[in-house]
Amino acid sequence: MPSPHPIDIHVGLRIRQRRRLLGMRQETLGAAVGLSFQMVQKYEIGSNSVPASRLFEVAKALDVPPSFFFEGPRLRAKMLLHHKRP
16 A cells, blocks of 8 residues: 555644644534544545545535645655655
8 A cells, every 4th residue: 555645644634733722623624514523533544635626615514715725834744755856
């Protein structure tokens, strides 16, 4: 199984960060966007990429713009992304 892409990891961390800031459970976020809590969990750990349309729904449920999930790239993610380039 391939490793998650650093951007997927970063987006997932931002989803988890915002959800926790709001005191929201994975089940609640999942219900708001039509997902199981297991799928929310997979998105949050970066093992599954979040499709753009779903990310838009998640952003609405978490009351942030979709760009929020791409802000403040973590240094590790940036280094990994740069390292994988040919």
